[in-house]
Amino acid sequence: MAGMDIALFGGGGAVLVVLIGVLLRQTARTGESERRRADECRRADEAEAKADEAEAKVRDFEVALSRLERVIDGLGVAIWRRNADGELIDNNRAAVPLLRVNEMPGLLARRAMSVGSAQVESRRAVVDGTPRMFQVTAEPLSDAEGGGAIGHAVDMTELEDLQGELERHVAAQQDVLQKLATAIAIFGPDRRLTFANTAFARLWRLDVSIISESPSLIELLEALRERRRLPEQSDYRAYREEWSALFTSVIDSHEELLFLPDDTTIRMVVTPHPFGGLLMTFEDVTDMLALERSFNTALEVQRETIDHLRDGVAVFGADGRLRLANPAFLELWSLPASLRDGEAHFSQVVDAMRPCFDAAAPWDEIRATSILHIGEREVASERLARVGGGAVDADYLPLPDGGTLITYRDISDSLNVQRILQERNEALVTADRLKSEFIANISYELRTPLNAITGFAELLHDPRFGPLNDRQLSYTDAIVESSERLVRLVDNILDLASIEAGYMELDRKQVDILDLIADVEMLCQERARANGLELRRAIDIDLETIEGDPVRLTQALYNLMSNAMNFSVSGGTVTLAAQVDGPEIVFSVIDTGSGIAPEEQGQVFERFERAGRAASPGVGLGLSLVKSLIELHGGTVELESAVDEGTTVRLRLPIGQA
Template sequence: MIFSWASFFLAFAGFFCILWLKARETAQTFKKLLLTRGESWALCEEREIIDRAPSFPVDSLYYLKNFLHPDSLAKIELAIDRLIRENLSFQIHVHGKESDAIYAFEGESLAGKSILWIKNITDTIHRERLHAETIQKNETLLANLQTTLDALPILIWHRDEHQKINYCNSAYSIAVQASCKKVYEDGIELIQSRFARILARKALNTGENQNFESVAIADGDRRYFRICEIPNANDQGTLGIAYDITELNDIRTEIKRLIHAHDEVLDHLSTAISIYDAEGMLHYYNQAYVNLHSFDEDFLKARPRLDEVLEELRSRRQLPEYADFPAYKKRRLQQLKEQVDPQEVLMHLPDERTLRIFSAPHPMGGLLFMFEDVTDYLALERKNKTLLDAYQATLDNLFEGVVVIGSDNRLRIFNPSFIRLWSFEGEDIKPGQHLTTIIEKLKDLFDYEENWEPYKAQLIENVTDRVPKTGQLKRKDGMIVNFRYLPLPSGDHLLSYTDATDTCRVQQALQERNEALETADRLKSEFIANVSYELRAPLNTIIGFTEILSHQYFGNLNERQIDYINGVLESSNKLLHLVNDILDLASIEAGYLTLIPQNINISTLLREVAALITKRAEANRQYIVLKCDKDIGDWFLDSRRLKQALFNLLNNAIKFTPAEGKITLTAEIKEGMLEISVIDTGVGIVPEDQTRLFEKFERGKNIIHMGAGLGLSLVKNLIELHGGYIKLFSDLNKGTKVTCFIPQAPQQYDSDATKALASPPHE
């Protein structure tokens, strides 16, 4: 029995040892397991901590209140209670009491005990928050980027390594009229797919941007795009961009057209033009530039540099001589890059030409040069200056007072005679003075009525109304001034003044004398006309009885009696002819003589006139030659008066042509005028007598036969009644030619015309 109890106790002790060892081993294993988490832990039984890691912040759950924030403490106490009573595990994030630290608190139930873990996760939480914020920012940035890309008017897309589009913006979608999803699925391209992918593949292979311009249909319209594929080394894809450059292309086309038109205009200018770029290369030249320097055009077509052009000009002596020519070339090349303002210089060439060279920066870079040969211009300018100096000297020495008033009514030009004529002194008159000021200074010289202002206004209007006029002013001091106003094309006003006091006095005296002479001449003409009328009746009686006696109606007469009778008859006819001429002249001067025109055959009229004078010519051993154009036809005139005029001319020719002389009567039409000429081979007329022979009672100094001097005066008046005129050509001792010029009269007949008061011409 003793053995049994001893064995029992021994067995029990052994079993207990085994259990203790196992429990110890289990506890050690459990502790090792807790230590492997690397966190602060505590092993609790009920609410007592039976074991803990050194880093666990408290040795009793009671002291958690000193470690945790009150809000977190309430949460953790509730969780521990439920863990102890209900074995409910928990995981809670709690905050420290006196810091911003954040802890992860966990609790589990194991083998009837509670295990608590605590870990400071402040940095982790901050990292997580930062990561979340970064993600949020990236998502916002991505959304903004997407919105921005969609808002851009530029087409944007992305291709993967197989050149397939995996992204596009709204502009691309609108352009191809498909949704972005459909673009990705169907691979819809802006341009032909083959060309687009070749461009993208080339960008990947070369690693360089590839640009291409092409026409494409965008949103149903034909547009012009600049397409760029950019390699993306990050994903072996490419980024595509397409700019709508339709307007730019239109502008470029318009610029090309304008440049072409501009070049055409420059080509037709007479001004020589050349354009060099910033590097000195000849960019443009016109034909005038070729002609100015006599260039070989093949040389210019090669687009030489400016220094080469200068060398060419120097070799042909079309540049001035420069001591340091290389330095000159260098300055000219620097000028292409440094000049910012237009410049103008004169260049005098060895061939005595002078060129004006204008240079200005060109919008496309470089300089534009304009060359103008001003040799003739400068010579003309010198000549013009000389002329202006001569005109100024002439103006200063004119007897007339000359003044020019500007369009603003201010004095511009005046000469010394103007100052002297109007008695100005010193600073009384100077350029720029207003017209009213000048007139005001002359107030005392004008003879005006009571009110000066209206008179002054009228004076100003007279010299500024731009109506040409002449007139005369009578000043208070007795001087008489002739003035002339002429508006100038520039808008200025030209006035000239002349002292006409003495001239007016002489003119008045001459006028009074002329009136006396005219009165005497009128009385003489009236007396002669009255006497002529009184002589005509007895002359007709004498002629009548003499003709009866000459026909021997009352008996035969002896030879001497017949000679006496013929002499009386001839003298009576001459006297009657003279009386008729006097009456005709008096009728013309009084305006009583009126033509009775009708259609007359000129050839017939000339033959009739020649027949009247032939016997007298034959008696003087002279012969008459008649010349008349065959096509002269009829002419509308008064044949009676024209016969009278021609008879007088032929009669004069017979008088002054010696025996065996020739008298020619011609008629022709030139420039719509009938020209009838009487040409003789007589003694001629001295030049000083030719201008006065057509006046009444005038005779030449070298005459052989005396006459009354009325024939040519009557002829002149009769021709002028026909609307014509008369000319006389004479060489002394060679002969005389008198030509009557008669225009074609209107084809009408004046039934009320007064018949001529004079009788027809007589032999």
């Protein structure tokens, strides 16, 4: 630079150079001074900014501190601070009532400072006239923290009340569980038994002393194992571990059946307990399982029985849907097998039956009636005419569960047989009526010549009209006897015809019983003597008369006696007895004849039927007429007989009106 100045100004420019140097140095000093002043201004500004910032932070701290004080004052927890001498130096509003009435916080603070650790106590105090429970905590402060102690008190009154209420609920619950028939055991989080009711001890056959010791689950399993009250296990250790794992594996519930060595079956249900641990219930289901097996067996038997019935069976539920149907039901109405698997509604089932009915049948009425029977839930029956002339009887039976049982029986074959039998019966009745009319007509036609024959035979037999030799007398006797038998036969035929036609009327009057028996005996004496029979009487009554037709009663008893003599051989006896049996009088004819075989006894009272081995058999009308006459009197006829032991016929007549 100097070189350049010299070069510029020459030798005479030295002064100028000096001046320029001075100016340059002065200029440099002036710039340095300005820079120093600028730095000082900047540092002053920075200090002022820092002061403003510090002042702002102080204000913020004061605001935060004020806010914190308000928060602490607003807390429901009492908070206070004491200095190293135990004097109270600060507290919030919640601490005022407690510190005013109780010295315990001060004592607790001194103890905390003395031992150098936090101290906690629960104390009761009366605050504003109300007893309260507080949990008081005092914690010492270090010298760096200002020394002394800080304390706080939490009002535990409500929590204590809740705990007391909870304890009462738990006690009440345990009292209820104690009385339950279900065995219950509760294990705590420590896996020890905390509760077991008497049913549990009884089921597992445990002493109360074992339960009172609160054994662990493993200890309890060992006790049960000793008593053989656990299922037999090949690996007991693994089985025990499975039980222990229940404490960590059961989330919702676990159910298991335990099969004990004595064939007892226990159902175990394990659920997590709300307070931790497990709640276990045990129930002896041995009888229930046996009943269930019996029920299932009975159900299967009933199902098989229903499936093999010839009648169609269908069960509809309370909602009208098909619950059960046997194959016969499906076959009867030509229904698909899938119908009973889909729970079809009754209306759908009825609609599926439509093709089985005649097209001209009043289908809407049939359908409505069937649905009505289901809705009314009453016992009902109806006959449904099927296509082709068949018929089905339907029976509706309401069930206790609200459903309805319907049985369908195809009676088409029965109706056909009934129709045939009815036609045959009508033909037989017509033939019988024609036979009776024919016999009656013949009887009337026979009466006139019989009367003539009998009359002339009696004239010939009478010695007043001329003597006859012995042979002639025997001939006339035979003619008279045969004529009389033929007359009696004709009379019996006419009487039967009159009874069947409803023409016969009884001439009722009071009939002397002894006279009635005497008349019958008199009619039978000559024939009994001729046949070598003994007539006996057995009367054991204190009754004198009965009401009835004396002629018809005599006729009935005589026919019985005559029939008895026909079945008796010479030397036998025929007994006519009478006795009172309650509201009836019983006439009995007892013979010692050949008797009647059991297979023939049912037809002896039929017309033209003969049974047994009669000495002089008739045409088979006597007993039939007896039965008809006694029934006209309102009585009944009974027969007892055995082959070679005789026969007893009883006529039972009402005493009031025979």
